Amino acid sequence: MRARRQLVFCFLAGLSLAGCVIQRPVNWPAVSDRRPETESVQALITESPAPATIKEEIDVPIIIYHHIKDDYNSNSEADKNYTVTVANFRAQLDYLVERGFTPILLSDIARYFAGDFKWPAKPIVITFDDGLISQYQSAWPMLKERGFKATFFIFTNPIGKNDNYFNWEQINELAEAGSEIGSHGHYHLFWDKITDQELRQEIIASKEIIEAKIGRPVIAAAYPFGQSNDQVTQALKDAGYLVARDIVNGRSHRPAELFKLKAYFVTNDFSRFKTIVGD
DSSP states (O other): OHHHHHHHHHHHHHHHHHTOOOSOOSSOOOOOOOOOOHHHHHGGGGSSOOOSSOOSSEEOOEEEEOEEOSOGGGSOHHHHTTEEOHHHHHHHHHHHHHTTOEEEOTHHHHHHHTTOSOOOSSEEEEEEEETBHHIIIIIHHHHHHTTOOOEEEEOSTTTTTOTTBOOHHHHHHHHHTTOEEEEOOSSOOOTTSSOHHHHHIIIIIHHHHHHHHHSSOOOEEEOGGGOOOHHHHHHHHHHTOOEEEOOSOOOEEOGGGTTSBOOEEOOSOHHHHHHHHOO
């Protein structure tokens, strides 16, 4: 627990330097009263043939990126924890190619346990948090070149309004190429420390905004700062999400843990990266 608190503290420092908007807003976006469209969500679970058998536990590394940029040495020590240089990112992707890894989406884990996704021999889930523009400018061309897909978690408030973040045209490009767009909230607040109404807005409003912009259901979420509780998890389920990613380290996942999927932050330490993903 102490180690997790230290990780969250470092993460907060990194986000502050990255320019994330985390203050409590005065005006919240409107939220409709519609229920999640079950048919459209289920339509996502029909693309791959069902596996012959479904394991009770699967082993897959889920990795988390933030900044992909070259001014690494100019960053503070805290921000370095969330920055990977362009050259190092390229080397990490090449390592995955050479070792025969197959990138899958975070929601593919839910599809597998539902019997609707054929598990590859060496899967990996590549995720990006916050919708930072360096992910589009630096990471996306390299992912696309290798035919890799990823899950991008965005918080919707700065999208299209702040040049440090994606715009909707870029997000649509990612989605149309097969990557997944998930919710990271609207204002990137602590979901376990806000009112019921604020939580509803963070979870439902962000989902509806993204769905309206990309024309696809949003079924994956990532907890801001890795903070959650039973109320938050139930709110995600009620809103129609199928999976949620935590920041607790680990790579084994069970059906009962779909809203507590374990993951690793990726740093600029290439040796550590190889240890996380394995051979």
